[in-house]
Amino acid sequence: MVEQQLIRAAQSGDRDALITLLRNIETHVYRTAYYILNNEQDAMDASQEALIRIYTKINSYEEKAQFKTWVQRIVTNICIDKFRRTKPSVSIEEHELVFRGDDNVEREVLSTYVAKDIQEAIEKLPEHHRAVVVLRYLQDFSYNEIADSLNLPLNTVKSYLFRARQQLQSLLQDYQKGGVR
Numbered sequence: 001m002v003e004q005q006l007i008r009a010a011q012s013g014d015r016d017a018l019i020t021l022l023r024n025i026e027t028h029v030y031r032t033a034y035y036i037l038n039n040e041q042d043a044m045d046a047s048q049e050a051l052i053r054i055y056t057k058i059n060s061y062e063e064k065a066q067f068k069t070w071v072q073r074i075v076t077n078i079c080i081d082k083f084r085r086t087k088p089s090v091s092i093e094e095h096e097l098v099f100r101g102d103d104n105v106e107r108e109v110l111s112t113y114v115a116k117d118i119q120e121a122i123e124k125l126p127e128h129h130r131a132v133v134v135l136r137y138l139q140d141f142s143y144n145e146i147a148d149s150l151n152l153p154l155n156t157v158k159s160y161l162f163r164a165r166q167q168l169q170s171l172l173q174d175y176q177k178g179g180v181r
Contacts, residue, residue, distance in 0.1 A: 007067060010058050018058060022051050028068070028139070029075050035134040036079040038123050046082050050075040065148045072141065072149040076131050084127075121171035129164035132157055 003024070009017035029050050034043035053074050061070050122133055131150060135141040143161075147154045 003067060004063075007058070007061065011061070018055060021058075022055060025054075025068075025071055026051060029071065032072060032075045032134060032139055033079050035122070035138050036076065036127075036131060037082060038119065042082060046075065046078050050078050053078070066145065069141075069145050069148045072135060072139070072145070073151065076135070076149060080127055080131065117172060118168075121168050124171055125164055125167055129160050129167065132160045133164045133168070136161060 003021070006017045006021045006024075010021055026047065030043055030047040033046040033050070034040065037043050037046060050071075054071060057074075061067065122130055125133060128150075132146055135146045135149060136143075141149065143154055143157050146152070147157045150157070152160075
């Protein structure tokens with residue numbers, strides 16, 4: 001079934017269609033929650049809360065916006081609420097590096113550190129900047145989709161992204177110089 005057909009069927013009370021729809025979006029929902037909250041357990045909690053909210057509110061979805069935009073708005077709002085309620089914590093669990101028997105080990109290690117630096121820099125952004133960065137660069141949303149998801153004017157989204165990029169550039173330069181951690 002096509003997504004729109006699943007949505008209509010779910011809104012008509014077809015429980016199987018709703019479950020299929022939720023399964024289709026659960027990874028996307030978790031990924032967004034993880035990038036905003038940067039904590040696996042919090043992301044799982046927020047994802048579950050978002051999926052439950054989607055499950056219970058499917059009838060309130062109107063085709064004025066794309067379904068993924070509606071879903072992202074729900075996930076982002078839950079994450080922002082969760083972020084406001086609790087102080088962000090840094091996970092002490094580090095991901096293990098798996099070394100392969102090829103000549104690209106150095107490149108892989110460096111790319112792992114760069115990815116970690118980028119993730120840490122994103123964590124340091126104010127929550128509204130972090131949300132637009134996650135939606136734009138990690139979820140590949142257009143500016144209009146971000147504006148719809150976060151219920152912001154388009155120019156505000158552009159401004160937040162501009163400022164976030166400046167902040168990220170500054171933070172990453174500090175990391176490169178061995179500064180902020």
